[in-house]
Amino acid sequence: MGILQQLGQGVLGLNWQNILMMLIGITLIVLAIVKEYEPMLLLPMGFGAIMANIPFSAAVTEGGFLNVLYNAGIVNELFPILIFIGVGAMIDFGPLLKQPVMLFFGAAAQFGIFAALMLAAASGQFNIREAAAIGIIGAADGPTSIYVGNLFAPTYMGAITVAAYSYMALVPIIQPPVIRLLTSRKERMIHMDQDFNVQISKTVKIIFPIMVTIVSGIVAPMSVPLIGGLMFGNLVRECGVLESLSQTAQHELSNLVTLLLGITIGSTMMAQSFLTLKTLLILGIGLIAFVFDTAGGVIFAKVVNLFLKKKINPIIGACGISAFPMSARIAQKIAQKEDPTNFILMPAIGANVSGQIGSIIAGAVVLALLS
Amino acid sequence: MYLLNQVLPLLTLATSVLNPLNEHNALLTNRVILDALIVMGVGFGSVFLVLTLFYFLVLLLRKLFPETHHEG
Numbered sequence: 342m343g344i345l346q347q348l349g350q351g352v353l354g355l356n357w358q359n360i361l362m363m364l365i366g367i368t369l370i371v372l373a374i375v376k377e378y379e380p381m382l383l384l385p386m387g388f389g390a391i392m393a394n395i396p397f398s399a400a401v402t403e404g405g406f407l408n409v410l411y412n413a414g415i416v417n418e419l420f421p422i423l424i425f426i427g428v429g430a431m432i433d434f435g436p437l438l439k440q441p442v443m444l445f446f447g448a449a450a451q452f453g454i455f456a457a458l459m460l461a462a463a464s465g466q467f468n469i470r471e472a473a474a475i476g477i478i479g480a481a482d483g484p485t486s487i488y489v490g491n492l493f494a495p496t497y498m499g500a501i502t503v504a505a506y507s508y509m510a511l512v513p514i515i516q517p518p519v520i521r522l523l524t525s526r527k528e529r530m531i532h533m534d535q536d537f538n539v540q541i542s543k544t545v546k547i548i549f550p551i552m553v554t555i556v557s558g559i560v561a562p563m564s565v566p567l568i569g570g571l572m573f574g575n576l577v578r579e580c581g582v583l584e585s586l587s588q589t590a591q592h593e594l595s596n597l598v599t600l601l602l603g604i605t606i607g608s609t610m611m612a613q614s615f616l617t618l619k620t621l622l623i624l625g626i627g628l629i630a631f632v633f634d635t636a637g638g639v640i641f642a643k644v645v646n647l648f649l650k651k652k653i654n655p656i657i658g659a660c661g662i663s664a665f666p667m668s669a670r671i672a673q674k675i676a677q678k679e680d681p682t683n684f685i686l687m688p689a690i691g692a693n694v695s696g697q698i699g700s701i702i703a704g705a706v707v708l709a710l711l712s
Numbered sequence: 713m714y715l716l717n718q719v720l721p722l723l724t725l726a727t728s729v730l731n732p733l734n735e736h737n738a739l740l741t742n743r744v745i746l747d748a749l750i751v752m753g754v755g756f757g758s759v760f761l762v763l764t765l766f767y768f769l770v771l772l773l774r775k776l777f778p779e780t781h782h783e784g
């Protein structure tokens with residue numbers, strides 16, 4: 342009888358919450374495979390959620406492999422930083438160095454973070470640190486969201502991560518209507534004064550990541566792990582003598598850590614902490630954060646245009662979020678739809694990589710202010 | 713400070729409506745909103761400041777180390 346009871350404990354322990362969470366996991370997997378929404382993250386997350394919500398799952402008990410991964414890579418922030426090394430190795434800051442003015446769009450498009458923080462705070466459901474972690478969804482930057490979420494709101498990390506990655510995948514759906522709403526056809530047809538004949542020396546490309554790390558680190562020491570990881574990866578790429586390491590960081594390291602990160606984050610989506618109204622609230626505020634990011638960038642470009650002779654296409658402003666390179670591609674698509682001869686891809690990429698730096702700085706500033 | 717003193721009672725009233733559990737909760741929410749406002753102002757300002765600094769540093773770097781030959 343005892344043996345039978347032990348064999349049947351999984352069935353007996355099953356409740357509607359577990360089943361719903363497993364269905365959510367399956368939904369994430371379907372979205373990853375069928376819709377190709379951030380499949381590298383959503384598929385492992387979905388599977389992690391399924392494994393974590395099987396009653397008495399040995400994967401998430403003390404010593405279970407998902408628990409070991411969580412302690413080894415999330416609690417100590419290792420995985421997000423390793424991801425950043427890979428991302429840094431993938432990014433070419435050339436377009437930004439050619440048009441450094443794009444840095445301002447990387448700052449303006451962080452508005453969504455702070456707008457979402459305000460909303461989360463005003464909801465009365467979260468303390469200020471939790472509100473900040475929710476706001477960071479607006480960074481449109483998965484590793485930064487995980488980094489801040491783990492420190493400030495570990496209970497809601499599953500919801501925060503799902504929101505961050507899902508909305509990043511949904512950028513092609515979220516951004517265009519906001520851009521169209523805030524810009525006229527005439528504005529969307531503005532041709533950018535291309536300043537891309539400027540050649541950037543290798544020395545500048547090598548010094549840039551070192552300089553950014555030092556300056557950011559001095560201004561916000563909390564940013565050193567994240568910005569340091571990103572810029573280290575970029576230095577490996579740009580130095581020209583570590584080609585095989587650069588390739589490893591871009592492919593093997595990124596893929597391996599993404600795999601482990603996804604499944605580990607998925608395992609934090611336990612029914613008791615995920616199936617709450619607060620999760621819905623986090624998902625809603627996260628969506629608003631992306632909308633405000635886009636609006637912040639576009640409105641900033643329109644304001645700047647008031648003072649410029651050579652106007653900037655305000656679509657570029659929307660690329661200040663760090664969803665790279667999706668946001669830049671969308672900008673180009675919208676601009677070309679209005680005028681097939683309009684090419685704004687390079688400045689859009691410049692703003693997009695600037696958003697990557699801006700989001701990390703924003704995350705670090707929030708950490709510094711509330712730690 | 714004067715402005716804050718004027719705004720806080722209004723926030724209390726507003727959040728009491730939003731979160732009608734009790735006045736204590738509303739006051740706590742006020743505190744969070746106030747903190748959020750400060751983080752928003754200082755945080756957003758700092759992001760702009762740091763990236764503005766990068767803008768000038770990039771211009772300086774480009775001036776100090778110009779590209780000496782063109783490819784192609």
